[in-house]
Amino acid sequence: MLRAGLKALGNVRDDVVKRQTNVIEGLLGIQPKSDAVPGRGFPSLDSFGIRKFEDVFDQRVATALQRLGMPTPQEVQALRDEVRELREQLDRIGGADRSVRTAAKTPASPSRRRR
Incomplete structure (x- = not known):
């Protein structure tokens, strides 16, 4: 039972790592590895609202700098x-x-x- 639970946790961890790698590679504009499953890459990050996220991030940074007196x-x-x-x-x-x-x-x- 313990081995089955550890194996399941390992599988989940590996899946999370793959997904995070795909997101980071997509953000950096790196082509997904050839061993990746077709269709699981992120060809269009705009559909995830990345531009909106960048705008919100820029506004938050500007507000924080203003509060610091910059x-x-x-x-x-x-x-x-x-x-x-x-x-x-x-x-x-x-x-x-x-x-x-x-x-x-x-x-x-x-x-x-x-x-």
Whole structure:
């Protein structure tokens, strides 16, 4: 009796593994193995609502990130634009400042050098 129960559990486990493998392979776009039973693969995952699942997942992740205080893509883009503008301003200011510093650091003429 115990052996029959263990064998049944083993069969169920093997079946679950095969089904999970088929689902994962279908999600990844991998062709099912040739030893698979025809018609048991997942040629069209859209019939299972995978696109809807992805949309729900994306919304849940976005909501969780918002709760954690993460900036939205629009906020990140606004910060990138602001940093770019600040760098341009620094380059303009730094360009004028560099020319003044360069003139001050030029060596004295040969006639003024110590002998």
